[in-house]
Amino acid sequence: MDLNYTPEQEAFRAEVRQFLDDNLPDDIRERVQKRLRPDKAMTERWQKILFDKGWGASTWPEEFGGTGWDPIQQIIFEEECALAGAPRQLDFGLRMVAPVIMTFGNDVQKQRFLPGILSGEDWWCQGYSEPGAGSDLASLRTSAKREGDHYVVNGQKTWTTLGQHADWIFCLVRTSTEGKPQQGISFLLIDMNTPGIEVRPIIMLDGEHEINEVYFDNVKVPAENLIGEENQGWTYAKFLLGHERTGLANVGQWKAMMKRLKEVAYQEQDGQRPLIENTRFRDRLAQLDAELRALELTVLRVLTDKRGPGPQASILKIRGTEIGQQLFEMLMEAGGQDAIAHIPEALELDYNGPRAGSIDATPSAGDYFNMRKLSIFGGSNEIQRNIIAQLVLGL
Amino acid sequence: MNFDLTEEQQMLNDSLRRFVTNEYGFEKRGEIISSGAGIDKATWANFAEMGLLGFTFPEDYDGLGGNAIDTMVVMENFGRGLVVEPYLATVVLAGGLIRDAGNEAQKADILPGIASGERLLALAHNEPGARYNLSQVKTTACKDGADFLISGQKTAVLHGGQANQLIVSARTSGNVNDESGLSLFLVDRNAKGITVDDFATHDGHRTAEISLSNVTVSADNLIGTVDEAFPAIEKAVDLGIAALCAEAVGAMEAMNAATLEYIKTRKQFGTPIGKFQVLQHRMADMFIQTEQAKTMAILAASEADSDDRARRREAISMAKTLVGQAARYVGQQGVQLHGGMGVTDEMFAAHLFKRLTLINLLFGDADHHLAQVSDGLLAKTA
Numbered sequence: 036m037d038l039n040y041t042p043e044q045e046a047f048r049a050e051v052r053q054f055l056d057d058n059l060p061d062d063i064r065e066r067v068q069k070r071l072r073p074d075k076a077m078t079e080r081w082q083k084i085l086f087d088k089g090w091g092a093s094t095w096p097e098e099f100g101g102t103g104w105d106p107i108q109q110i111i112f113e114e115e116c117a118l119a120g121a122p123r124q125l126d127f128g129l130r131m132v133a134p135v136i137m138t139f140g141n142d143v144q145k146q147r148f149l150p151g152i153l154s155g156e157d158w159w160c161q162g163y164s165e166p167g168a169g170s171d172l173a174s175l176r177t178s179a180k181r182e183g184d185h186y187v188v189n190g191q192k193t194w195t196t197l198g199q200h201a202d203w204i205f206c207l208v209r210t211s212t213e214g215k216p217q218q219g220i221s222f223l224l225i226d227m228n229t230p231g232i233e234v235r236p237i238i239m240l241d242g243e244h245e246i247n248e249v250y251f252d253n254v255k256v257p258a259e260n261l262i263g264e265e266n267q268g269w270t271y272a273k274f275l276l277g278h279e280r281t282g283l284a285n286v287g288q289w290k291a292m293m294k295r296l297k298e299v300a301y302q303e304q305d306g307q308r309p310l311i312e313n314t315r316f317r318d319r320l321a322q323l324d325a326e327l328r329a330l331e332l333t334v335l336r337v338l339t340d341k342r343g344p345g346p347q348a349s350i351l352k353i354r355g356t357e358i359g360q361q362l363f364e365m366l367m368e369a370g371g372q373d374a375i376a377h378i379p380e381a382l383e384l385d386y387n388g389p390r391a392g393s394i395d396a397t398p399s400a401g402d403y404f405n406m407r408k409l410s411i412f413g414g415s416n417e418i419q420r421n422i423i424a425q426l427v428l429g430l
Numbered sequence: 431m432n433f434d435l436t437e438e439q440q441m442l443n444d445s446l447r448r449f450v451t452n453e454y455g456f457e458k459r460g461e462i463i464s465s466g467a468g469i470d471k472a473t474w475a476n477f478a479e480m481g482l483l484g485f486t487f488p489e490d491y492d493g494l495g496g497n498a499i500d501t502m503v504v505m506e507n508f509g510r511g512l513v514v515e516p517y518l519a520t521v522v523l524a525g526g527l528i529r530d531a532g533n534e535a536q537k538a539d540i541l542p543g544i545a546s547g548e549r550l551l552a553l554a555h556n557e558p559g560a561r562y563n564l565s566q567v568k569t570t571a572c573k574d575g576a577d578f579l580i581s582g583q584k585t586a587v588l589h590g591g592q593a594n595q596l597i598v599s600a601r602t603s604g605n606v607n608d609e610s611g612l613s614l615f616l617v618d619r620n621a622k623g624i625t626v627d628d629f630a631t632h633d634g635h636r637t638a639e640i641s642l643s644n645v646t647v648s649a650d651n652l653i654g655t656v657d658e659a660f661p662a663i664e665k666a667v668d669l670g671i672a673a674l675c676a677e678a679v680g681a682m683e684a685m686n687a688a689t690l691e692y693i694k695t696r697k698q699f700g701t702p703i704g705k706f707q708v709l710q711h712r713m714a715d716m717f718i719q720t721e722q723a724k725t726m727a728i729l730a731a732s733e734a735d736s737d738d739r740a741r742r743r744e745a746i747s748m749a750k751t752l753v754g755q756a757a758r759y760v761g762q763q764g765v766q767l768h769g770g771m772g773v774t775d776e777m778f779a780a781h782l783f784k785r786l787t788l789i790n791l792l793f794g795d796a797d798h799h800l801a802q803v804s805d806g807l808l809a810k811t812a
Binding site for chain 1: 725
């Protein structure tokens with residue numbers, strides 16, 4: 036047992052840091068560090084830069100063009116990227132659909148879809164939730180009927196994050212109503228440019244357009260876009276959710292946020308003293324700092340466990356999202372009353388107009404509101420507790 | 431970066447697990463406690479034979495050259511079985527202190543005796559009113575020719591009544607709260623001027639209130655340098671905290687196992703109560719808290735041997751904060767889920783709860799250590 040990084044790991048960290056110093060564009064760094072509005076072009080540009088370096092997919096094996104890094108290297112890479120102010124890479128392609136294609140897809144599908152995910156050319160979104168199927172995902176009703184060499188898809192997906200930018204959507208669709216609800220689900224890849232698909236925005240409580248409804252009206256999907264076997268989609272869906280959950284711990288980003296929160300606490304004034312001298316605020320910061328340390332080490336402990344993460348990944352999802360939400364809450368509170376003004380135009384890079392309070396206060400309340408999603412999506416934290424109770428504790 | 435036990439540690443873990451399951455059952459433990467002796471001689475001899483009592487001592491002193499990770503493995507199992515013998519007091523605290531701060535003669539005299547199980551020592555440091563403040567010492571040691579004369583009052587001395595020898599901290603200079611001016615002395619338990627009041631603790635261990643009145647100690651019983659004992663005391667306490675964190679993790683795992691078993695079998699409203707979602711989520715939270723505490727116990731053990739004080743203290747305080755909070759949550763909820771049975775003396779869960787509660791109080795509760803972490807943030811601004 037040794038919690039220190041090896042010299043090789045430290046050298047790897049230095050290499051990543053140097054690369055980021057040299058290659059992360061200043062405007063992207065500024066946008067991320069000031070927590071301005073995310074931008075599709077920015078995400079694509081950054082993915083291209085990483086791709087050109089050969090680092091497009093830090094979690095993929097080499098045979099598919101990934102880096103082949105071990106879990107510790109992946110964590111170091113993510114952490115350094117977050118600390119440097121690099122944007123988060125798009126999970127939907129890289130961390131969600133790609134592992135499913137690699138594991139359950141056929142060779143043609145691998146060759147067709149993985150390169151576009153790696154280069155960032157193809158933007159993917161997730162078609163899981165429906166208006167009537169949230170936590171009870173298996174009750175989904177969007178149907179796919181086989182007609183010759185096509186499926187015809189009808190129905191509606193919702194909460195589709197960044198679907199407005201997407202070229203492709205991976206969908207859970209119902210191909211059978213026989214047996215238990217889980218048994219008639221299939222995993223289908225659908226081109227967003229297919230006739231009959233309509234994307235409608237859902238405006239979130241922070242006023243931003245991040246999520247969407249996606250409607251399918253007699254959408255013809257080639258049968259070759261079916262992953263694995265028909266009616267086996269639930270197995271692939273659960274596999275994907277396991278991958279998603281581990282990523283949701285988000286330690287690198289939270290460490291960068293914690294660093295910023297401490298800086299803000301030193302800078303912000305609380306009357307005649309810096310905010311950090313306010314004992315109540317500082318104690319809560321210390322508590323969160325300790326919890327983040329515990330999360331960081333627990334992630335390392337789970338990911339280096341030879342038995343693999345399994346259902347224990349639910350712990351990481353719960354703790355990761357709880358800690359993230361508290362970070363955003365404290366960042367808002369650090370601004371005090373400066374946080375109350377809603378200035379959407381100030382979330383653009385070229386904004387030079389008036390603002391209320393410091394530059395950190397500008398996005399803070401909006402971010403706080405937005406981040407309430409963390410404990411809801413990816414399987415709500417209550418669903419995660421069900422998973423722990425049933426799969427880990429056997430209740 | 432790896433979290434694996436070595437092959438030896440895995441073997442140690444397996445054999446200790448067998449020991450607490452097969453040879454340290456609920457009734458046996460009850461008998462040891464009610465004897466009032468605070469220690470079962472056969473068990474202690476067994477520990478000596480297994481090499482546990484000198485595990486972290488250098489091989490030159492009949493030890494095995496182990497570290498705080500080894501102690502973690504031992505203590506986690508002791509927590510699982512609620513072992514009441516003075517391992518923390520004698521081996522971790524006193525033994526660790528002699529190992530790290532004693533001179534050659536003291537190490538050669540004392541460590542083999544601890545390792546063989548013949549000698550029991552206790553650390554008499556804490557004083558009334560000091561609460562968790564390690565530098566607050568009113569007990570004085572005055573020069574008297576070649577000797578020292580020690581007078582003062584010590585409280586909550588773990589297994590002080592069972593020890594043959596005490597390690598007593600005393601002020602040789604400075605003010606009551608100064609870190610400098612403290613010295614450590616080896617004092618014979620039966621020395622003239624010592625009064626020891628031995629008490630049971632709520633969790634089946636023993637504690638002593640000790641008063642010293644002009645106790646004469648010769649200069650060769652001084653541990654380390656006069657006036658400069660504070661770092662050694664702090665280090666020993668940190669080793670003790672790391673050990674307690676591991677013990678708490680073992681006790682929490684045992685609590686979760688006992689509670690899980692109970693809610694799977696106890697029926698109400700015609701169904702096992704473990705089928706109720708409100709209890710399932712409570713149990714899931716107990717599990718999450720325990721896993722987080724386990725991580726922090728590993729962190730504490732990894733840093734406990736370090737001489738980088740700031741780093742060590744931050745890790746220890748972060749760990750004791752989260753472990754203390756988890757111990758409170760898991761302890762209380764474990765009892766709650768046992769219903770009425772949980773508040774009876776016949777249930778193991780009740781005994782786990784008591785130990786978990788007292789562990790939080792030893793060497794700084796969660797609030798105290800959170801304040802340490804918090805003040806550490808302040809220090810970083812300067």
